[in-house]
Amino acid sequence: MVRDLLYRFRALFHRNVVESELDEELRFHFDEQVEKYVRSGLSRKEAVRRSRMEFGGAESIKEDCREARGVMFIDTALQDVRYAIRGFRRTPGFALTVVATIALGLGLNTPVFTIFNAYVLRPLSVRDPYSLYLFTWQKRDGGGHLFTWREFQDFEKQNPAFSEVIGRDPVPFVRVEGHTLFGDLVTGNYFRMLGINAAIGRTLLAADVSGPGSAPVVVISYSAWKDKFAGDPNIIGKKLAIRGYQLEVVGVAREGFHGLGEVPREFWAPLTMAPQLEEGPNLFGVEQPQRLRIVGRLRRGLDQRHAATALTIWARQRTADRTDTERATAAVLHSEATTIAMDPLVVAGLTPVFAAFGLVLLIACANVANMLLARAMARQREIGIRLAIGAARARLVRQLLTESVLLALPAAVAGFAVSKATIDLGERLMFATLPRGFTEYVTLLPLQPDLRVLGFMLFAAVLSALLFGLAPAIQATRSNVMQAARGEFTTDFRPARLRNALVVGQVAVSVLLLICAMALLRASNRIEHFDVGLKTRGVVAMDIVDKFRAKVVQQLASEPSVRSVASASKLPFVGSLPWMPVTPDSSSERSWAGYIYVSPEYFSVFELPIVRGRKFTAEEAQGGEPVVVISQATARLFWPRGDALGRSLRIEQDPQQPRSLAENLRIGIPPQRVVRVIGIARDAVNGYVGYGIDQTCVFFPGRADAAGYVLLVRVKRDAEVALGTLDKAITASMPGAVDEIHPIDEALTGQLYPYRAAYWVSSAIGCIALLLTLSGIYGILSYLVTQRTKEIGIRVALGASSGSVVRLVLKQSLKLAGIGAAVGATAALGVSRILASQLDVFVFEKVDQLAYGMGIVLVIAASASATYVPCVRAARIEPVTTLRCDLDSRET
């Protein structure tokens, strides 16, 4: 093997030595043969003649020897490369256009892959990430399980599959010194098991997590230290007020560690601080709330399937004595090797995105394929001659493919630059367009390219080279040697169908992308101009830490800038209303209704009018009386005839256990009883803004200072300004009391943001696709006109007007555009159905006629305009000159 390689290397790099040796060897043979004939009595002249005849072509022997040496492949490849580069130098414009087109296609696709890579493919920078698994068990209803402290302790001792486990408990956003932070409460072995050390200071140690409330310390992430604490060199020892507790910063975790879970974590505090830092029942108390996530390192030699089996047995035994719905059915292991584990759901969600960007690359390839076809046509004479003098077809195809690859490689390099610029621009645009208060919440994983991204680029470049190069290469070398020798090249060469198919495909893709972009734009515009029925201007929403709640409500009441304060069990617009089963007294059938708990001031803060009856009194709110206000739509639904006011509604027991206990505890399931309707409020959006006006909404009376409720403050001045003063005033007396504070308008725009972003992205790629298509149509038509110059010349000579000539060209292009548009629109029907089900917003129409109309008209108009130059050229054809020079004109 090694010897073989050495031999080939010598043959390759000492080519001259090897060649001259071969020469000498063959000459020796020849001379010996001559000597032999001379010895047998022939004259020297005759001997030479005979030897030469026997010997045949010395060159072909040498060629065979080279082949035998095994360097032919490299040799010819080098030849092809040199030949191709010479060709590109002759037509630099062509080469540049191809490189730019492919670079654009690659440059748009690589950012998508980079993001995918960062979240789904790149392993976490922890020790041996592939042995880490999140463990949960499934219950009968298919839901997962969060663990109680007691369950975790048992699991730690008894688990049959992991060599070590950690428990973590995410803390929702907290505000520290005006910055929003997201973190985890973790067990003492967290950093040791993951193999994470500190950049400065230390990480959490087992001693920090020895008992409830043991150590008020915190470790922050490297990026939080840099971005949110400005890289403060004196950060160690600093006290941070988190939810009103002073936690000392003991360390900064090493760079590149963002914790476990999809959202990058910014701090880690001991799990034993849970009673202080968390709302709701005490993790270590008698109630034993289900909160912990368990991540473990699989025992060496144990695979995921076996581990899951062992864990299923354990989980079933552990829950055997529980009620039916709480019993475990199966253990589930999710890989924690990457930020997001690759599963069918992730793939399904990402496929449309990949498809959209991939289509742009396809269009770019189609364009280049078209250009190469035209070029191949022009090179028919050269190729025909080469075939005629004995070039093998495979060799010619290989040479043409070498050209394609040579064009694709610089395109990959340029595409890399384009992709870097796109990522930078994309990130900057995103942070610039996000509602101001939301930028703190959005933390991205670093998106540097790595080896996987480079590999992807190379792979995509070579793949596109094959895509755009193979068809032209095969087409071009198909010509018949005899015809080529006679100078007839076009009879057997019919790439028209392929070229037309490429253009139809391009038009279809542009139409598809533009229709989707348009539909998204109209959906997001509709949401934006949609009347939510609540007056949101000048309302500030606040999440308050429960232990400060009463004091904050008191302080707000005395703030001069505050007009009124309400509270609600959920923030309007964000998240849908919870549902409960009810039976109105008008029927015996049970139906479902959405509900929300609000304080009496809710209606005045949002200026939501009570159209009939009255709102709650302060006493009703305080005592939780069995009275409700319902929305107009609810009244119409339950009491279609007659007045709903004064009627009653029976709240039923939910037959299914509530999905999430935490949610349950926070907002409270309405008790089973009969309630009386005392008022009817105007229709509005209290649920998720994407679902539009609530189809049903029942308002229960709630206390202004109820735990877990969001505070809604109507201020006298601009919400943005008032927000600053309120935040400062509250934080001054109660540091860490405010978890979140936003103008509610911002929460609304935040909900719309994904649609806006989707619209921008899809229209950007739609426009790029359209531009590429136009250049494609332009290319094919001007080629067509050149090709048909002779025919057009004859037509003109026979008396055709220039108008009819233009019509001829235009007809060709519009036919292609028409077919393409029809295909694209049909595809859009399918795609928008998928989009509608993914987006799940009422404003997104499955068949948005205007979007379809605009998309199709735009693309067809653009296609027609792309034909302008070729049309003019066709109209200017002089019959005399074209008839005179028939062949040459075809090759220009």
Place this chain on the structure above:
Amino acid sequence: MANERIDLPQGTLDLLILRTLALEPQHGWGISERIQQISSNVLQVQQGSLYPALHRLERRGWIKARWGMSENSRRAKYYNLTRGGRKQLDSEAGAWRKLSAAVAQVLDMA
């Protein structure tokens, strides 16, 4: 004489070259002469197949080339058998004998 010559079956040239070189190191012309002589002019090796075969055998490491002096004092490229070449010759010669004996048996069938 001409009609007594037969074409070499695929792969046998390698075997003949190896066998010839097993006697002593030889240059290309010498190899073709030797094969012709020993086979009583039945087998004639064309240069067009001899040299590519030599280069192929050299690449496989069965023969090695070095420059030496010919009988009439000219520089010539001599090939000699390597250890691997000898092994290859043994196994191929065995296989060939088996094959030809079997073919002969079939052909001589009464």
